[in-house]
Amino acid sequence: MIENTKFQHRYNFAFIDESTKKEIRRKLLKAVAIPGYQCPYSSPEMPIARGWGTGGLHVTLAIIGREDIFKIIDQGSDASVNACNLRDFVQAMTGCRTTFDTTEATLIQTRHRITEEALTAEQVFVFQVPQPEPLRSVERYEYRTRQMHGEADYAKMWVSLYESFVRHGDILLGAGYPVRINGRYIMAPSPIPRWDIPNLHQAETLYLFGAGREKRLxxxxxxxxxxxxxxxxxxxxxxxxxxxxCNQTGYRKAFLDEIYSDDGSKQFVVNDSNFLDKLRAGEPIAPFVNAYIQQIES
Amino acid sequence: MNNGNHHNGAATAGGVGPAGIAGAGDNQWLLRVRNLTKIYGEPGPRTLELTGPEFSSNICPDTDSIVACAEVSFDLYPGEVLGIVGESGSGKSTVVKLLYFDLGKTAGSALLYPYDQGQTNMLEASGQQKRRIRNHLMGMVYQNPRDGLNFHFSSGGNIAEKLIMAGQLHVGGIRERASQLLEKTEIPVRRLDDTPATFSGGMQQRVQIAKAIANNPPLLFLDEVTTGLDVSVQARVLDLIRELQQELGIAMIVVSHDLSVIRMLTDRTLVMKNGRIVESGLTDQILQDPQHAYTQLLVSSLL
Known part of the structure; x- marks a missing residue:
């Protein structure tokens, strides 16, 4: 008797069905071909609500293979609730090996940080994006922002930066600082801190951004x-x-978390949990190098 | 598009900016408008025949389409001030809004000499080109300051928008230029970082003027600029416009229903009714010796 194996698994490999994966991959190819351009995609249903990392998950599940080693961080931490649950989900749906080690991973999904350790050409880095439209703060209508991108009409964005400087003496954009990609599109770099922005420039790694609720890649x-x-x-x-x-390692050249104690005093600690672990264990590290970090005295 | 009577072929290729017309001869027009037409709704074959001042209507009886303005043609010369006068609904604001690309035309052409030496109909340019023309070659002052200014930005930021669009990305330079412009328009420079919402109506209007002339455009549109202001403030705004005109030599199109504004500011006037030009000529002549019945009515109701 010929055995039917089709229904032995409750889910397709990596949860999403193959034709939807194909659709997401095609849109990813378009996104790569036009750097910084927001490409609409189908954004299929997931067992978590849109806005909770579905965009990143769509990208991850569409491109993950059986040999991939998967790492996921949330605000730099491997251990936060969002990271743990999505890691368990991806592991259960693919059977892929997971890791905390940045250098070992081949596919890294993130919420709001780039790792401190430099990424290589062998790795793919996936961002969960809550608000893909950098112009949303200055223009609330989607049809207008599309037109502004189409015509490279970014004066309003610039005026908002001017206004911020005039009112506060500095451009007060902590996360999601707008960047110009390849001299053309202005892009919201997910809400990563300014610290990580220079690490996008002329990088070795492919960076992919998915916004599930807004349905943009x-x-x-x-x-x-x-x-x-x-x-x-x-x-x-x-x-x-x-x-x-960092009060645990004495390290200066990393993005630091500010931690308040019950007595009101505050301490700083390296934000990237895997990086912190390696520093504490005295393991070799290979952090990103850029002109801004180099200016910090060690 | 090339109409052939371009009698200054040797003029220097000035690109954009007021320098573009410097090499042109005395008779070189700055703006040439031909058959400018805006119709709302679906026009029929006889729409233009059945509307106009002779019917006292701009609604087509066949199709109910509305002829906002039709077959408007005129030339404007560098440094000249042209008035457009008419009752409300006569199409005078439509004309400047079409020329400033706020509205899309139904038919007609407009050639602006500094744009491609006046060879190309600017009303058919791409959105990007139109924005470039708007930022470098034109300024607009609306009746309502809320149309021309962003009330969430400071007055400096509003002026900065125009400068940034022309490629100025130096905060110090922007602030210096914005201060100059505020000084020129008689606004205290210390109000640079306040929003126009905190300004009086006359001051808001002057911020709009400062923004409109920020890039030294050769052409400025003024749409009912003094209509919402009280008489003493009106006089100061009109003085300012006249001073700027003399100092900078900007060509202007002044739209107003108020003949005293037209008399004070303009060299030449078009009188519009029901979307058509019914009379045109030197302002003094029109006011002293109006030919068309409607103009006569307009002038007599002033006196």
Whole structure:
């Protein structure tokens, strides 16, 4: 008797059915072909609500293979609720090996951070994006923002940066600082801190962005120019920790978390949990190098 | 598009900007408008025949389409001030809104000399080209400051928008230029970082003027600029416009239903009724010796 194996598994490999995966992959190809362009896609239903990381999950599940080693972080941490649950889900749906080690992973999904350790050409980095439209803060109508992107009409964005500088003495955009990709589209780099923005520029790795609720995919391919918007006399700068060091490792050249104690005092600690673990264990590290981080005295 | 009577072929290729017309001869027009027409709704074959001042209507009896303006043609020369006068609904604002690309035309052409040496109908340019023309070659002052200004931005930010669109990305430079413009328009420079919402109506209007002239455009549109203002503020705004005109030599199209504004500012006037030009000529002549019955009515009701 010929055995029917089709219904032995309750789900297709990586949960999403093959034709939907194909659709997402086609849209990813388009996104890679037009760096920074927001490509609409089907955004299929997931067992979690849209807005909770579905965009990142769609991308991950559409491109993951059986040999991939998967890592997922949430705000730099491997251990937060969002990361743990999505890791379990991807593991259950694919059987892929998972890891905390940044250098070992081949596919990394993230919420709001890029790892401190430099990424390589062998890795793919997937962002969960809550708001893909960088112009939303200055223009509420979608048809208008589409037109503005189409015609590269970004004056309003620039005026909002001017206004921020005039009112507050600095451009107060902590996360999601707008960047210009390949000299053309202005893109919202997910809400990663300014610290991570220079690591998008001329990178080795393919960066993919998925916004499930807004149904948009976009990409920064390897070796693409990524410039944060800056005036000739008001330059982009990364977060300044005022010489603070990580209280567990004494390390300065990483993005630091501010942790308040019950007595009101505060301490700083390296945000990237895997990086922190490696520093504490004295393991070899290979952090990102860029002009902004180099300026910090070690 | 090339109408052939372009009698200054040797003019320097000035690109965009007021320098573009510097090499042109004395008789070189700045703006040439031909058959500018805007119809709302579906026009029929006889729509234009059955509307106009002779019917006292701009609604087509066949199709109910509305002829906002039709077959408007005129030339504007560098530094000249042209008035458009008429009752409300006569199409005078439609004309400037078409020329400033706020509305899309139904038919007609408009050639602007600094844009491609006046060879190309700017009303058929791409959205990107139109924005470029708007930012470099034109300024607009609306009747309602809320149409021309963003009340969420500071007055400096509003002026900055125009400068940024022309490629100025130096905050110090932007603030310096914005301060100059506020000084020129008699607004205290310390109000640079306040929003126009906190300004009086006359000040808002002057911020709009500062924004409109920020890039030294050769052409400025003024749409009922003094209509919402009280008389003493009106006089100051009109003085300012006249001063700027003399100092900078900007060509202007002034739209107003108010003949005293037209008399004070303009060299030449078009009188519009039901979407058509019914009379045109030197402003003094029109006011002293109106030919068309409607103009006569307009002038007599002023006196």
């Amino acid at each position: 976009y990409a920064v391919p390897p070796h693409t120019t990524v410039e944060p918007l800056e005036f000739e006399d008001v330059r982009f700068h990364i977060e300044d920790f005022n010489g603070q060091v």
